[in-house]
Amino acid sequence: MSTVLKSSTEEVPAGPRADAAAPKRGLGSRMRKLNVPAGVGGWIWLAIIIIPVYYVVITSLKTQEGYFGQNPLALPTSPTLENYQMVLEADFAQYFMNSTIVTLGAVIPTVLISFMAAFAIVRGKGRFLKLVNGMFLMGLAIPLQATIIPIYLMIIRLNLYDSLLALMLPSIAFAIPLTVLILSNFIRDVPNELFESMRLDGCSEWQTMWRLALPLTRPAIVTVAIYNGLHVWNGFLLPLVLTQSPGLRVLPLALWTFQGEYSVNIPAVLASVVLSTLPILVLYVVGRRQLLSGLTAGFSK
Amino acid sequence: MSNAASTTRKPAARAARPKGDPGHSGQRNTALAWLTVPALFFFLAFAVVPLAGVLVLSFASWDGIGAIGSAGLGNWFSVLADPGLYNALGLTFLIMIASWLVQTPISLLLGVFTAGSQRYRAALAVLYFLPLLLSSAAVAIAFKALLDPNFGLATGLGLPFLAQDWLGVPHLALGLVIFVIAWQFVPFHTLIYQGGVRQIPRSLYEAAEIDGAGTIKQFFHITLPQLKYTIITSSTLMVVGSLTYFDLIFVLTGGGPGNSTRILALDMYLRGFRANLMGPASVIAVILVLIGLALALFLQRLGGKDKQGSQLEGM
Structure with a gap:
């Protein structure tokens, strides 16, 4: 965690003269004067966010004795990685693999087929395409968690119960409406002349899609891939209902069962929390801007 | 699907007409229509069919393993007569409204705050967004540990009033759920508001400054009105999303103590x-x-038709 703090402050050096030097971008001139209540509020909120995170990280580095003996917010006197070792020995590498497989197996098809659909919706005309688009828009308004019982039934009937594929299929379906919406908004921004020139060159729509629309919408594709990826990675209900073997657990489910089994060993439980978040944290450190824009997906467009 | 195929063929017939808009000839439209088939297949199979299925199953009796029988209207009568439903409904709306009241002002102010150009604000924002990386299960587990009366925050900060039986007393558990939901989701809405604030034209503030309007006046007369659509977007996501706080509450309280945090989604499960x-x-x-x-339709109406879609997100 300390490396995160360091790298992020390096990236945005918070010098004492920052206030006076900053007004290049955005609301600069307005905010140049010190806004004391805002500053105080900002630091209070920081405390609310950071204290739990800090507690989780330092506790995960404590021994059981340290946990029971020390002040809960004190740094561990003898930091240890044995909790992490214990978590890894509890098959977390396997769960990590499962989560990765499910996330990739859901996100790649989602983005691919949604991109094709979005391209068709933007480029084509006719009642059928309007109908398809309308249906996807409706899908945005429905809390899809509510369909879990029929999904459970279908997955059993398809003989897919307790498999990773069972987690991918509904995840793909749930993600399609928003992905299509966002991608079609971006494809709509591609200048029509470009499409025209492709057509005059004798390209089919299929070729236009891959050679023109795909490269031009790549940023949007990365954005929705991240958004969907986070949702699938952190998803809990589908794995809870559709799998049961320990070997098929994904990380959030593994966390839950782990804390049930090791409820007396809080440092180990919190180590599992840290470990399951680590990959996304790495992503946050290396590509913060991309990740954050992925999180709001199309909402601020 | 056969129906769909026939609707796509119609424009094909029209394409026989000479010239006219060669870019959208019927053949092209048919080719394009095929591109939607994979997405359509998945969406129909695993979203629309289950949606219909849930209606059908509401008239069935099934234990999850054995054969499915018919129950007629029996399920509906028994559920509608069950006080548990009204408890769950009430809690769902209570948590929805409380979450909105807590999260909206905080996210809005933080959005404005983080959109400011001071470097320290940008640095704080990096940390503000950390909860976004955590799964609901992770957040719930972390808070359970944090609230331990002996080895958690209460002792760490030396604040005895934090040493309560948070998960054992109904109104405390409910308050805790609302707080933890806010902890987890305020960052997301802050991000949305931050984006909204950054799109407000700077010239508006410059004009206000010339007119001598102070920070507070500017906030109420420029920032807030300019954020109208952002507020609607964020509120829609918040309100519709609140129907699905399942994972967090499931891991944190399991609906308890008693049924004091058993919202609809949890009740269903x-x-x-x-x-x-x-x-x-x-x-x-x-x-x-x-x-x-x-809710989605109501909130969409509030926002007008022009921004259709972008405000709706049901997951």
Whole structure:
């Protein structure tokens, strides 16, 4: 965690003269004067966010004795990685693999087929395409968690119960409406002349899609891939209902069962929390801007 | 699907007409229509069919393992006569409204705050967004440990009033759920507001400054009105999303103590997968869908038709 703090402050050096030097971008001139209540509020909120995170990280580095003996917010006197070792020995590498497989197996098809659909919706005309688009828009308004019982039934009937594929299929379906919406908004921004020139060159729509629309919408594709990826990675209900073997657990489910089994060993439980978040944290450190824009997906467009 | 195929063929017939808009000839439209088939297949199979299925199952009796029988209107009568439903409904709306009241002002102010150009604000924002990386399960587990009366925050900060039986007393558990939901989701809405604030034209503030308007006046007369659509977007996501706070509450309280945090989504799960009453659980699911649709349509109406879609997100 300390490396995160360091790298992020390096990236945005918070010098004492920052206030006076900053007004290049955005609301600069307005905010140049010190806004004391805002500053105080900002630091209070920081405390609310950071204290739990800090507690989780330092506790995960404590021994059981340290946990029971020390002040809960004190740094561990003898930091240890044995909790992490214990978590890894509890098959977390396997769960990590499962989560990765499910996330990739859901996100790649989602983005691919949604991109094709979005391209068709933007480029084509006719009642059928309007109908398809309308249906996807409706899908945005429905809390899809509510369909879990029929999904459970279908997955059993398809003989897919307790498999990773069972987690991918509904995840793909749930993600399609928003992905299509966002991608079609971006494809709509591609200048029509470009499409025209492709057509005059004798390209089919299929070729236009891959050679023109795909490269031009790549940023949007990365954005929705991240958004969907986070949702699938952190998803809990589908794995809870559709799998049961320990070997098929994904990380959030593994966390839950782990804390049930090791409820007396809080440092180990919190180590599992840290470990399951680590990959996304790495992503946050290396590509913060991309990740954050992925999180709001199309909402601020 | 056969229906769909025939609708796509219609424009094909029209294409026989000479010239006219060669870019959208019928052949092209048919080719394009095929491109939607994979997405359509998945969406129909694993979203639309289940949606219809949940309605059908609400009239069925099924224990989740054995054969499915018919229950007629029995499930509906029994669920509608069950005070548990009204408890869950009430809690769902209570948590929805409380979450909105807590999260909206905080996210709005933080959005404005982080959109400011001071470097320290940008640095704080990096940390503000950390909860976004955590799964609901992770957040719930972290807070359970944090609230331990002996080895958690209360002792760490030396604040005895934090040493309560948070998960054992109904109104405390409810308050805790609302707080933890805010902790987890305020960052997301802050991000949305930050984006909204950054799109406000700077010239508005410059003009206000010339007119001598102070920070507070500027906030109420420029920032707030300019954020109208952002507020609607964020509120829609918040309100519709609140129907699905399932994972967090499931891990944090399991609906307890008693039924004091058993919201609809949790009620559905517990009836279906714990009590093995899939029929009544499907009734709850149908109610959940109806509430979601009604809320989304209502909030969309508030925002006007022009921004259709972008405000709706049901997951």
